Structure formats: C-alpha cells, structure tokens
C-alpha cells in the first residue's frame with residue numbers, strides 16, 4: 001500500500017515571507033512584461049505625435065487625463081525598475097554580489113534607486 005506523504009504543508013499565505021532577493025527577482029520579470037506591453041503604447045503615442053501638428057495636439061489631449069498619466073507613470077516606473085534591476089543582474093552575471101548579504105543589499109539599493117527614479121518619472125509626466 002502506498003503511504004501518503006506526511007511532510008508539513010504551509011498554505012497560510014499570511015505567514016509566508018519571501019526574501020528581498022526573491023521579491024527583486026519576480027518584480028524584474030513582472031516589470032519586463034509590463035515594459036513589453038507599454039512599449040507598444042509609448043511607440044504608438046510617439047508615432048501619432050510625430051505624424052502632424054494635429055497628431056501632436058491629439059496626443060496632448062490624450063495625455064491630459066489623470067488615468068492616462070497614471071498608466072504612463074506606472075509604465076515608465078516599471079521600465080526604471082527593469083533597467084536598474086537589469087544592471088544589477090548583469091553585475092551579478094559578472095560574479096559580484098552573489099552572497100546572501102550583498103545580494104540583499106543590492107536588491108534593497110535597487111529598490112531605493114527605483115523609488116527616486118519613479119518620483120522623477122512623476123515629475124516628467126505631471
């Protein structure tokens with residue numbers, strides 16, 4: 001008879017804590033996917049704005065909306081995180097910051113740099 005596994009299983013999500021490096025990693029993937037879709041929107045707006053004076057005015061009026069600005073700001077902030085996290089990745093690929101404490105510090109610092117850049121994106125968008 002097959003014995004059922006008796007190992008403990010924790011499905012209480014409230015008690016599961018991810019290490020900061022895991023959060024940095026999943027956010028990098030999420031921000032890459034967001035950037036992929038955002039690029040289509042941003043290139044579309046750029047193309048329209050360069051088409052003609054009316055196109056430029058059209059994009060100006062599209063941008064004159066809080067929700068649109070919020071989406072563009074979030075997209076640019078995701079791109080900022082992807083670039084900062086990407087550079088951290090490339091540095092790690094060269095063999096640095098691979099220990100738990102240095103990887104945690106660099107993850108934390110990349111969040112801080114991203115927060116500063118996100119504020120800057122807000123200043124640019126608004």
Ligand code: HEM
Pocket residue numbers: 028029031032033035036037039082083084085086087089090
């Ligand atoms: C055109 C904009 C970009 C898009 C749409 C994009 C999208 C993505 C996606 C979807 C991934 C896969 C993530 C995963 O499988 O976990 C990825 C990985 C990566 N991206 Fe980007 N990316 C862009 C720009 C950049 C830039 C500018 C950098 C510069 C630092 C960068 C650095 C990286 C690195 C280093 C990885 C590999 C991360 C790993 O090994 O897990 N990306 N990107």
